[in-house]
Amino acid sequence: MPPRRQRSQHREALMALESLGLGATLESAPQHMNSYRYGRPSSWHAGGPFLCSIFRVVYAIFECDFSTQNFIIVPNLHQNAAGAKIAIHSKELFQSRDKVPMAEPTTSLPLTASHVDQIFPTLTAAQIRRIATHGRARSVRPGEVLVEQGDKDIPIFVVISGELETVRPSGAHETPITTVPPGQFTGEVNTLSGRRALNRIRARQPSEVIEVSRENVLALVQTDGELSQILMRAFILRRAELFTQGLGDVTLVGSNHSADTLRIKEFLARNSHPYSYVDLDRDSDVQTLLDQFHISVSDIPVVICRGETVLHNPTNQEIAVCLGFNQDVDQAHVRDLVIIGAGPAGLAGAVYGASEGLDVLLLETYSPGGQAGSSSRIENYLGFPSGISGNSLASRAYIQAQKFGAQMLLAKGMRLICDRKPYVVELENGGRIPARAIVIATGAQYRRLAVENLSRFEGVGIYYGATFIEAQLCKNEEVIVVGGGNSAGQAAVFLAEGAKHVFVLVRSDGLADTMSRYLIRRIEETPNITLLSHTEIVALDGGGHLERVTWRNNQTGKTEERAIAHLFVMTGAVPNTAWLDGCVVLDANGFIKTGPALSAEELNAAKWPLARRPYLLETSLAGVFAAGDVRGGNVKRVASAVGEGSIAISFVHQVLRE
Numbered sequence: 001m002p003p004r005r006q007r008s009q010h011r012e013a014l015m016a017l018e019s020l021g022l023g024a025t026l027e028s029a030p031q032h033m034n035s036y037r038y039g040r041p042s043s044w045h046a047g048g049p050f051l052c053s054i055f056r057v058v059y060a061i062f063e064c065d066f067s068t069q070n071f072i073i074v075p076n077l078h079q080n081a082a083g084a085k086i087a088i089h090s091k092e093l094f095q096s097r098d099k100v101p102m103a104e105p106t107t108s109l110p111l112t113a114s115h116v117d118q119i120f121p122t123l124t125a126a127q128i129r130r131i132a133t134h135g136r137a138r139s140v141r142p143g144e145v146l147v148e149q150g151d152k153d154i155p156i157f158v159v160i161s162g163e164l165e166t167v168r169p170s171g172a173h174e175t176p177i178t179t180v181p182p183g184q185f186t187g188e189v190n191t192l193s194g195r196r197a198l199n200r201i202r203a204r205q206p207s208e209v210i211e212v213s214r215e216n217v218l219a220l221v222q223t224d225g226e227l228s229q230i231l232m233r234a235f236i237l238r239r240a241e242l243f244t245q246g247l248g249d250v251t252l253v254g255s256n257h258s259a260d261t262l263r264i265k266e267f268l269a270r271n272s273h274p275y276s277y278v279d280l281d282r283d284s285d286v287q288t289l290l291d292q293f294h295i296s297v298s299d300i301p302v303v304i305c306r307g308e309t310v311l312h313n314p315t316n317q318e319i320a321v322c323l324g325f326n327q328d329v330d331q332a333h334v335r336d337l338v339i340i341g342a343g344p345a346g347l348a349g350a351v352y353g354a355s356e357g358l359d360v361l362l363l364e365t366y367s368p369g370g371q372a373g374s375s376s377r378i379e380n381y382l383g384f385p386s387g388i389s390g391n392s393l394a395s396r397a398y399i400q401a402q403k404f405g406a407q408m409l410l411a412k413g414m415r416l417i418c419d420r421k422p423y424v425v426e427l428e429n430g431g432r433i434p435a436r437a438i439v440i441a442t443g444a445q446y447r448r449l450a451v452e453n454l455s456r457f458e459g460v461g462i463y464y465g466a467t468f469i470e471a472q473l474c475k476n477e478e479v480i481v482v483g484g485g486n487s488a489g490q491a492a493v494f495l496a497e498g499a500k501h502v503f504v505l506v507r508s509d510g511l512a513d514t515m516s517r518y519l520i521r522r523i524e525e526t527p528n529i530t531l532l533s534h535t536e537i538v539a540l541d542g543g544g545h546l547e548r549v550t551w552r553n554n555q556t557g558k559t560e561e562r563a564i565a566h567l568f569v570m571t572g573a574v575p576n577t578a579w580l581d582g583c584v585v586l587d588a589n590g591f592i593k594t595g596p597a598l599s600a601e602e603l604n605a606a607k608w609p610l611a612r613r614p615y616l617l618e619t620s621l622a623g624v625f626a627a628g629d630v631r632g633g634n635v636k637r638v639a640s641a642v643g644e645g646s647i648a649i650s651f652v653h654q655v656l657r658e
C-alpha cells in the first residue's frame with residue numbers, strides 16, 4: 001500500500017483524468033505507482049537509465065522498461081492541472097545529468113500502464129488497408145516536420161515503416177512525448193475539433209506513412225465502427241495524458257491566492273486544455289520565466305500561448321482567441337440549428353442533431369458542461385451506478401458531438417434578432433450567427449448571497465462550484481457549504497473527503513424538503529459534516545482572501561464568528577433569459593414558456609404565425625425551442641435536460657420541413 005500522501009496524490013492525478021471523461025479509466029486504474037511508457041528518443045540513451053534508477057531509489061515511484069526502448073516522463077518544476085509536477089525538460093538537459101533539476105515529485109504519474117495498448121494501439125493489416133482508402137501514402141525524410149505546434153486542421157498519420165515522434169516545443173528546446181512506430185498512428189482530440197495542434201510531429205527516420213485529412217478522419221469515425229472505437233479511445237486517452245502531464249501549448253504563471261489564477265485554471269480545465277502551471281509562491285525557477293517573457297510579479301496571472309504570446313490577466317475570451325478555439329468556425333454560414341448553451345441540454349441537442357445529419361453550431365460562453373460541469377459527482381444519472389463527475393460527462397458528450405460534426409463557438413449570445421428569418425444570434429463580440437432553427441439551452445445561474453463584501457471574496461474564498469480544483473484549496477481546513485439542495489449535498493460530501501470539517505448552513509429547519517434522501521443519509525453518516533439549520537451568513541471578513549465568516553441562528557439570534565477561509569454557495573439558480581429581450585414569452589420567474597404552457601392570449605400577443613400550436617418544447621417564436629433548466633416547468637436534473645435536448649431535435653426536423 002503506498003503511503004497516505006502518495007495515495008492522495010495518486011487520487012489527484014486520477015481526478016484530472018476523470019475531468020477528461022475517463023471515468024472508466026479511473027475505476028480500473030491500479031492503485032499503485034506504475035511506469036509510464038513512451039518511446040525513447042536517441043538523446044536519452046545516456047541519461048535515461050541513470051535517471052531512472054535514481055528515481056526508483058529516491059522516490060520509489062517510477063519503473064523504467066529499457067528492454068522495450070521506452071522512457072518515463074521525468075517530473076520537474078512545473079505543475080500541471082492536477083497539481084502534479086510535470087516534465088518541461090529540454091533534450092539538452094537530458095544529456096547532462098548535472099543539469100537535470102530533480103525536484104521532488106509531488107504525485108504519482110498517471111497510471112496508464114494498463115491502458116498503453118489503448119493509448120497507442122497497433123492496427124492490424126486489415127485495419128490499415130481500410131484507413132488507407134481514406135488517405136494518401138507518402139514518404140517522409142528524417143527530421144521532416146509533419147505537424148507544427150499551432151497548425152490547424154491536423155491530419156493523422158499511420159506509420160507503415162520508419163518512425164515518427166511527437167515533441168512539445170518550448171522555445172529552442174523540446175520535450176519528447178512519444179514515438180510512433182509502424183502500425184501506430186498520430187492524433188488526439190484536436191484532430192476532431194479542428195483546433196490547433198498542441199505539439200510537433202516529426203519523422204525520426206525515413207518513413208512511409210498514410211496521411212488522412214481531418215475531414216476524412218471525421219468520415220471514418222462516423223462510418224467504421226471498429227476503427228471509430230480504436231481512434232476515439234486513443235484520442236481521448238492521449239488528451240487525458242497530455243492534460244495530466246501538462247504537455248500542451250499554454251503556460252500559466254499565477255498564484256493560488258489569486259482569484260483570476262483560479263478562474264483561468266478552471267477555464268482551461270473545463271475545456272480540457274493541457275497547461276503547465278508555474279506558481280509564483282512556490283516554484284523556485286519562476287524568476288527565470290518572468291525574466292524570459294519580461295513579466296513582472298504585478299502582471300500575474302499571465303498566460304503564455306505557444307511560447308509566443310503573453311497575455312496579462314486575460315479574460316476567458318482572450319484565452320479562447322489566443323488558443324484558436326473559435327478559428328475554424330464559419331460564422332456567416334446559415335446553420336440548420338444553432339444551440340445556445342452547452343450544458344447537458346445543449347450537448348444532447350448537438351449529439352442528436354449532428355448524428356441525424358443537421359448542421360449544428362453550439363454557442364457557449366464558458367465551457368461544455370454547464371452547471372453539471374461543476375458537479376463533483378452525479379450519482380443519479382442513468383447508467384453510472386458508481387457516479388460520474390459532471391465534467392467527465394460533459395467531456396464525453398462534447399467529443400461525441402464533435403465526432404458527428406457539430407461545432408462549438410466559445411462566445412456569449414447577447415441578443416436574439418427575431419423579427420426576420422433566418423433568425424440571428426448576436427454575439428458579445430458583435431458577431432452574428434444566422435440560424436433556421438434555434439434551441440435555447442442557457443440554463444440558470446447561481447443565486448448570490450445578500451452579504452456585504454461578497455464580490456470581494458468571490459474566487460478567493462467564495463466559490464459556486466465544488467470541483468477538484470476548489471477541493472485542493474481547502475484541504476484539512478474548515479469549510480462552509482450554504483444551501484439545502486442536491487448540489488449543496490454533493491458538495492458537502494465531496495469536500496468532506498479532504499476538508500477538516502464541513503458546515504452545511506440552511507435557513508430552513510432541515511434538508512428533507514429539498515435534498516435527495518441518499519444525500520441526506522450520507523451527510524448524517526459523515527462525521528466531519530455538521531448541519532446548521534435556521535442559520536445564515538451575516539458577515540464576511542478578510543484581506544486579500546476570505547479569512548472569517550460570521551453566521552447567525554435565526555431562531556436564537558445568536559451569532560458566531562469562525563476563522564473559515566472557504567465558503568461554497570449552492571443556493572439555487574435564476575434562468576439565463578435576460579438576453580432574449582422580449583423575443584419569447586417568459587413565466588413570472590423568467591423561465592421560458594413552451595408548448596402547452598403557452599395560452600392562446602400569449603400566442604396572439606406574440607403574433608404566432610402558424611395554424612398549428614407550438615410543439616412540445618417550442619417557444620412562442622416558431623422554430624425556436626427551449627430545453628433544460630431554462631425552460632419553465634423543467635425538472636432541474638441532468639437527465640431531464642438531456643432528454644429535452646434530444647427531444648427538441650425531433651421537432652427541429654419537423655420545423656425545417658415546414
Ligand SMILES: Cc1cc2nc3c(=O)[nH]c(=O)nc-3n(C[C@H](O)[C@H](O)[C@H](O)COP(=O)(O)OP(=O)(O)OC[C@H]3O[C@@H](n4cnc5c(N)ncnc54)[C@H](O)[C@@H]3O)c2cc1C
Nearest residue numbers: 341343344345365370371372413443487628629636637638
Ligand atoms: C453543483 C451542482 C450539482 C448538481 N448535481 C446534480 C445531480 O447530481 N443530478 C442531477 O440530475 N442534476 C444535478 N444538478 C443540476 C443539473 O446540473 C442541471 O439541471 C443541468 O446542468 C441543467 O442543464 P442545462 O443544459 O439545462 O443548463 P446548464 O447546465 O445551466 O447549462 C447552460 C449553459 O449555457 C451557457 N450559457 C448561458 N447563457 C449563455 C449565453 N447567453 N450564450 C452562450 N452560452 C450561455 C452556460 O455557460 C452553461 O454552460 C446539479 C447542479 C449543480 C450546480
